[in-house]
Amino acid sequence: MRNKILHLCLVSVIALSSANAQDRKITKANKSFADYNYYKAIDQYEALVENGNTSPETYQNLGDANYFNASYREAAKWYGMLADLGPDAIDKEHMYRYAVSLRTIEKYDESDQWIAKLNAAKQGDQRGRNFSSNRDYLKKIAERSGGYTIDSLSINSSESDFSPSFHKGNIVFSTARDTSIGSKNVHNWNKKEFLNLYTATPSSSGDFMDIGPFSGKLNTKLHESSTAFTKDGNTVYFTRNNGIDGRFRRDDDGVSRLQIYRATLKNGKWENLESMPFNADNYSVAHPTLNKAEDKLYFSSDMPGTMGQSDIWVAEIRKNGSLGTPVNLGPKINSESKETFPFITEDDILYFASDGHPGLGGMDIFATDVKNLENSDIVNLGEPINSIYDDFSLIIDNDTKQGYFASNRVNGRGSDDIYSFLELRPLDFECLKDIAGIVKDKKTGAILSNANVIVYDSKNEKISETISNTDGTFALEGRCNEGNYMVVGEKESYEKGAANFENKNGSPVERIELLLSQVEQAPTGTNLAKYLKLEPIYFDFGRSFIRADARIILEKVLAYMRKYPSAKVDVRSHTDSRANNAYNIALSDRRAKSTITYLIKQGIDKSRITGRGYGETQLTNECDDNTSCSKEKHQRNRRSEFVVVG
Structure with missing residues (x-):
């Protein structure tokens, strides 16, 4: 008996010790995750799973760590295991991240199902509304595809290269390549080296030469990226980590946020370095771009008032160089996810990257006409610019229609590569509104197939036309301009039926019920x-x-x-x-x-x-x-x- 008691005590001690060891491993993994050390956190969480840990927190954090490092296939795997734990295990935000991750492995039907679940669980989610008004988004993307030719560039390295900009006939870009011997300047987030600004000169062959650091004055031990230059090339706005004398300055969570700086070129040297007045320690401001008049600065930020992880904002640049209060571009462009890397053309066409609008994969590149944003569509550029991977940081020359963008698609030289492209046809930004409904017999309620359905504007001009399906339903596109519209249904042996609606920046989908009255026998003398x-x-x-x-x-x-x-x-x-x-x-x-x-x-x-x-x-x-x-x-x-x- 005494030996048995000793044996049980020993087993209990071992079990308690094992449980304590497991708890310590969970604590370490959670700390790595909280410190944004995702590369290390992934290894730690995967070891926990191998030892039998199947908690929702472990699956969720594994999904997030991979998602934030653009390892979407792995993210989809762990979000799927989280979802398998039951409907209460996965929250609304992770429903969306799971949907995005599924798109990157081309499981579009399954992805759409999770967006629909998000819509049902969270009324008013802008991403859900974007999906509801573009349920045929894959068809639309396919129709827009083929509008560009693309090529990879020799300037790409085995590291990350992205965010090109035009400067005096050259391009300036961000790169994680490291030319210093024995450098250990590595970021724990993804085990990639810190970013610097490089420049390259176009060659007669269409590629680039003379590749090297852009400016020893601007490049530091911090991250530098995303430049925007004035037309004369003598003023630059660029992104850098919040820091002092090359040392990171961190917020309460230990994060060094991004900020936009400005510098001017004098006698061949960049001077007068200044931080933008809306920079702050507790949020990021990044990826500047200038309009043609150089009186507006567009950028990405998660400052207060942001709808999601990052939004596109704009600030006035006054004649004396001071900047006005930033203005959010609103829910037509921004969502609860990421809208980032804006670029504005001389025609006020805004290009930006987003994973909050329906797309092919992670981040896709979109465009819209900000001169007439209310009546302009948000256009997905389609393939080959966009892919199932992250595609972002596009710039384009307004005259030549040539430009550059970055992508982490496979078969590149590094984790992100820069590609050149040529626009073959202009984008169509006509804003369309989805109009859907059903045609019925007014007296019996019976569905009516093969009815002609026509949309007219307030001037009685025909906008679009279709035929009702076998189940009486119809779907077509109207204009999203504000005003009064009429939908008319016609069918043989029926009188015309009509329904009116007013478009006032409301729902992107108009639901219509058309009721048609059957023609009765005409009295004698009727024409x-x-x-x-x-x-x-x-x-x-x-x-x-x-x-x-x-x-x-x-x-x-x-x-x-x-x-x-x-x-x-x-x-x-x-x-x-x-x-x-x-x-x-x-x-x-x-x-x-x-x-x-x-x-x-x-x-x-x-x-x-x-x-x-x-x-x-x-x-x-x-x-x-x-x-x-x-x-x-x-x-x-x-x-x-x-x-x-x-």
Whole structure:
């Protein structure tokens, strides 16, 4: 008994010691994660999983550590294991990160399902709204693809190269390459070397030469990246870590945030280095770009007022060089995720990278016209610019339509590479609004297929048109300009049905129910052309044969007579005023007989149809023998009408 008690005590001590060791490993992994040491945290968490740790926190942090290092395939694996623990294990933000990660491994259907779950769980999420208004985003991206040719560049290194900018005929770019011997300047986040600014000169072959550090004055032991130059090349805005004398300055969480600095070139040297007034210790400001007038500075930041992880902002640059209060570009561009790396062209086309809009993978590159943002679409550039990987930091020359962007796609030389491109066709920024709905019988509620659905604007101009599906549903695109619109439904044997809506910057999707009333039997004396809202049957000058356009109208008369087999119709044919009266009476009579013969051949009993010609005795306008009229006006008198007589 004594030995058994000693054995149990020993087992308990070992178990307690093992539990304490496991707790210490969890604490170390959590500390690495909290310190943004993701590279180390991944190893520590994976070791915990191998030892049987299956906690939601472990799976979530493993997913996040890989997600923030753009290892999306691994992130999808761990987010999937988190989701498998049950619906309560994965929160709304990780639903979205899981959806993005699934896109990068081309599991688009599964990704869309998680966006739909996010939509259901979090009403009002901008990313969910972006998806709801672009459910056919893959089709739209495919339609826009092929608008560019791309090439890799020899300036790329085995490290990270990105964020190019134009400067006096050269390009300046950010790179993690390290030319110093024995350097240990490595970031714990991803085990990559710190960033410096390099420059390269275009060669006659279209590639680059004379690659080297841009400025010993601007490059420090901190990160430097993302430059924007004035047109004369003598002022630069660039991104750098918050620091003093080459040493990091950190916030309460131990993070050295990004900031934008400005410097001017004098006598070949960069001087007058100054921090932008909206920089701060507790948030990042990065990736500057200047508009054509150089009176606006666009940038990315997570400053207070940001919707998500980072938003695109703009600040006025006053004539004295001071800067105004930054303004957020709003929810059409920004989302709860990342919008970053803006570039503004001379035409005020804003390019930016985002994982908050529907795309092909991680970050895709989008564009919009900020001159008319309210009525401009957010356009995904499509392949080959975008891919299932992260694509970002695009710049383009307004005149040559040549530019550069960065991507971490496979088959590159480093983790991020710079690619050149040529734009083959201009982007179309027409803003479209999705209009969807269903067509039903007003009396019975039955669904109506094959109904014609048309959208008109306030000027009665047709915007778009479609046919309702077998289940009565329809979907088409209208304009997103503010104003009043009308959706009209038409179907044979039904009166037109209409629904109005006002577009006031509301939902990107308009839901419409069109109710059509079935045509009832017309009373005696009714002109079927007016009752069925048909055009009259027109004839060519001096002819009595049934034209192709007339047969389309006659099909609707036939449908009515088949629906109401007791109806009797009198066909009344007419001519214009040209030629003499006797000729016109004979001609119109031939037209009436031609129309009657056509209807009988289509199966209508001859006892139900009568008719005769009236010549020029019942003109519809002023075009008599004494009036000179155009051919179009005379045409309106050469017609057949259908009057219900029983």
